Amino acid sequence: MLTPFIDIISQRRVIGPAIDAAILSVTRSGQFIMGPEVHAFETELARFGQARLALSCSNGTDALTLLLRAWGIGPGDAVFCPSFTFAATAETIALTGASPVFVDIRPDTLTIDPVHLRASIEDVTRNSLLKPRAIIAVDLFGQPANYPILRAIADTHGLKLIADSAQGFGCTLHERHPIYWADATTISFFPAKPLGCYGDGGAILVKDDTLYDHLTSLRVHGQATARDIESSGFAHDPKYLNLRLGMTGRLDTIQAAVLLEKLRIFDTEIGLRNRVSDRYTSGLAGAVAATPTVIEGGLSVWAQYTIEHRNRDALAAHLKSRGIPTAIYYPIPLHRQPAYAGYPIGPGGLPVSEAKADAVISLPMGPYLDDGIQDQIIGAIREFR
Ligand SMILES: *Cc1c(COP(=O)(O)O)cnc(C)c1O
Secondary structure (H helix, E strand, O other): OOOOOOOOOOOHHHHHHHHHHHHHHHHHHOOOEOOHHHHHHHHHHHHHOOOOEEEEEOOHHHHHHHHHHHOOOOOOEEEEEEOOOOOHHHHHHHHOOOEEEEEOEOOOOOOEOHHHHHHHHHHHHHHOOOEEEEEEEEOHHHOOOOHHHHHHHHHHHOOEEEEEOOOOOOOEEOOEOHHHOOOEEEEEOOOOOOOOOOOOOEEEEEOOHHHHHHHHHHHEOOEOOHHHHHHHOOOOOHHHOEOOOOOEOOOEHHHHHHHHHHHHOHHHHHHHHHHHHHHHHHHHOOOOOEOOOOOOOEEOOOOOEEEEOOOHHHHHHHHHHOOOOOEOOOOOOHHHOHHHOOOOEOOOOOHHHHHHHHHEEEEOOOOOOOHHHHHHHHHHHHHOO
């Protein structure tokens, strides 16, 4: 193979020793659960993401679950989300007992289509018994959704707005992070994401203290918060005053220590990712049906570099024969998946999501992709007929 599809090892040439030292330091301290690195990382993460508060958690899926549960979203509620996304976006909605309502994407940026979103909310309001509660926008492949418009729609209808930034943490729109517009941002540190750790991890960015307190409680089995204790007279460990149904949702200290090191170079890596994407875009001009379009004023973190091709599957086979791995995100939109077939979709169906599922193909992408190897990938695509 010319290169791995997502190269998570090359970074070790830059910060491997620092990460290993950070891990060893946690092993020596023995503070594997909620050690000091966890809080230190939350502070740095909030600063990086321009958020008032950051709460680390077990993974990007639990980040969504914690939020939906904190807002009391459940049976009878509708949560609007794109169908062209990773399953976790809709899965968490369905598992609360609420109904995901699938909305189409824009043909250029592939993020949720605000026009179809508006029509879908009006349709649910008029024609169903479901109560619209929230919108989950996805920063697909690393670029921000159209947050100014989504915020206006959320305000018109009294809905919460979540930025599912599992793939997009670090992306900005006019130099602002999604939390500027969203009520909360959820992040995944799965190793293949742009800011990945050495296992599973996640976080939630919020701007509201009450919500933050509620989330800290849900993260540890609904344990009492400092505020709860004040008014309760309870004199024992807050873990043993359980006011809500929560979960085991913590980030491991070792992962926080890894992430503290990785966050230091994340800004530089976002720059490198943009250099790689620029080289692809100029190298592939005219040779494929579409190279990626980023929203005006947007900065992508390029979780994926995804092109469109009329003969996508044959292109994948051709590249494979040259030792070049590719991936299809996503071959089946969620509304066409057996697990989600029973949930509502916006009016007129989701033609863009369905067409894109047949045309997209993602190329090897990462901050350390070698120029020579990238030129071979570009050459192999250009020679394919
Ligand atoms: C990866 C991903 C998630 C889930 O993150 P995990 O850490 O794997 O649980 C959620 N939403 C989107 C859009 C993702 O890409």
